Amino acid sequence: MNKILIACGGTGGHLSPGIAVAEVLQARKHDCLLLISEKQVDSRLVEKYGHLNFLTAPGRAFTGGLLQRVKFIGSLLSSFLFARKLLRDEAPELVLLFGGYLSLGLGLAARLSGVPVAMHEANCVPGRSTRLLKHVASRVYLPDGVRLRGVPPGIVRYYGYPVRDEIKHILKADAARKLKIKVASKLLVIIGGSQGAKSLNDWVTQNFAQLARKGISVYCVTGLGNSSSGTIHEIGHDGSEVTATMVPFSDQMGDVISAADLVISRAGAGSIAEIIRCRAPAILIPYPYAADDHQHANARMHEQHGAGMVLDHDRLDTLADEVNELIFNDALLAKFKLNMERLDRFNSSERIASDLESLCEDYVLARTQPEPEDKV
Numbered sequence: 001m002n003k004i005l006i007a008c009g010g011t012g013g014h015l016s017p018g019i020a021v022a023e024v025l026q027a028r029k030h031d032c033l034l035l036i037s038e039k040q041v042d043s044r045l046v047e048k049y050g051h052l053n054f055l056t057a058p059g060r061a062f063t064g065g066l067l068q069r070v071k072f073i074g075s076l077l078s079s080f081l082f083a084r085k086l087l088r089d090e091a092p093e094l095v096l097l098f099g100g101y102l103s104l105g106l107g108l109a110a111r112l113s114g115v116p117v118a119m120h121e122a123n124c125v126p127g128r129s130t131r132l133l134k135h136v137a138s139r140v141y142l143p144d145g146v147r148l149r150g151v152p153p154g155i156v157r158y159y160g161y162p163v164r165d166e167i168k169h170i171l172k173a174d175a176a177r178k179l180k181i182k183v184a185s186k187l188l189v190i191i192g193g194s195q196g197a198k199s200l201n202d203w204v205t206q207n208f209a210q211l212a213r214k215g216i217s218v219y220c221v222t223g224l225g226n227s228s229s230g231t232i233h234e235i236g237h238d239g240s241e242v243t244a245t246m247v248p249f250s251d252q253m254g255d256v257i258s259a260a261d262l263v264i265s266r267a268g269a270g271s272i273a274e275i276i277r278c279r280a281p282a283i284l285i286p287y288p289y290a291a292d293d294h295q296h297a298n299a300r301m302h303e304q305h306g307a308g309m310v311l312d313h314d315r316l317d318t319l320a321d322e323v324n325e326l327i328f329n330d331a332l333l334a335k336f337k338l339n340m341e342r343l344d345r346f347n348s349s350e351r352i353a354s355d356l357e358s359l360c361e362d363y364v365l366a367r368t369q370p371e372p373e374d375k376v
């Protein structure tokens with residue numbers, strides 16, 4: 001049995017793959033401790049994982065003006081000291097980082113303590129903490145086709161994004177039943193990543209009457225901070241009722257995505273991986289202010305694979321037309337699904353877990369090996 005510390009909080013896109021890998025490691029009898037942030041989205045997302053061990057760690061994001069950045073330096077120091085103590089108390093065989101500010105303190109402290117560091121980058125443009133920590137890592141997991149300058153190719157693995165085991169492709173009708181919704185003719189699902197996307201929520205309220213006339217029901221996950229929740233009722237062209245369901249958060253994302261005839265989503269790596277797993281054709285609308293525009297790169301990759309479409313945020317005025325055209329185009333939707341099936345070849349969590357086990361083994365072996373005697 002190995003002890004593994006996993007820094008994965010701060011946003012759903014880091015936390016979900018941390019949970020996915022931890023569940024596999026725990027099933028293989030390893031002991032995992034997952035570091036999460038104080039954010040509401042972290043505590044809400046982990047609620048259903050009572051069988052895993054979570055610890056809230058200090059830290060703040062590197063954003064904002066000069067004062068915010070000075071505060072970031074202070075918080076980096078406290079997160080480093082917190083990590084030093086944690087490493088002493090827990091004595092792990094390995095540290096696994098999923099990016100974001102929680103990774104920085106733990107990555108640096110692990111390096112100083114001689115504990116091996118493995119790092120997962122989810123995005124097609126590597127994030128700031130991956131770029132800062134690349135020299136301390138013994139292993140770097142990158143998305144297919146992504147290079148990270150200055151990292152020896154021998155330590156890179158292309159194992160994909162670990163999707164939680166519960167996120168599965170199920171029949172649309174079964175998914176709708178599990179969500180307790182009635183679908184008119186088609187279902188359009190809107191997801192805005194773990195924080196929600198206000199402009200997509202507003203687009204739903206502004207366009208639902210028009211969608212309903214075509215028999216398109218809507219299920220929209222609005223995000224925890226966004227107030228819009230409840231059900232909007234409209235009458236379809238045949239006189240039947242069509243509804244738009246707005247929920248602030250879902251802990252059934254596999255059902256939500258599987259239920260869709262078409263998904264509209266931001267282009268977070270986590271959402272894209274789950275969309276692929278659930279074989280849901282999607283229009284991706286990258287969040288235009290994401291760091292280094294990484295959501296555009298993620299979305300373009302998805303489109304290049306023939307798995308969906310990309311629409312720029314500043315073309316939201318054309319979204320209703322795009323939806324009307326695509327959601328009834330069975331031939332194109334089938335093509336997207338087929339390409340997603342091709343993309344979803346491996347179980348990323350299992351592959352990463354096996355690789356981590358071998359890194360732990362190497363570390364234990366190196367620790368127990370006697371020092372070479374001085375030659376006389």
Ligand SMILES: CC(=O)N[C@H]1[C@@H](OP(=O)(O)OP(=O)(O)OC[C@H]2O[C@@H](n3ccc(=O)[nH]c3=O)[C@H](O)[C@@H]2O)O[C@H](CO)[C@@H](O)[C@@H]1O
Pocket residue numbers: 011012013014016045099122123192193194195221248249250251253267268269270271272274287290291294295298
């Ligand atoms: C705005 C921004 O910079 N977002 C980044 C953030 O993703 P962010 O957390 O916004 O979004 P992702 O799409 O990557 O992942 C969302 C995760 O949260 C889960 N979820 C979401 C809503 C909900 O109600 N319930 C739920 O469980 C989803 O199932 C998924 O596992 O980190 C990702 C990984 O580095 C990046 O690719 C994103 O670009």
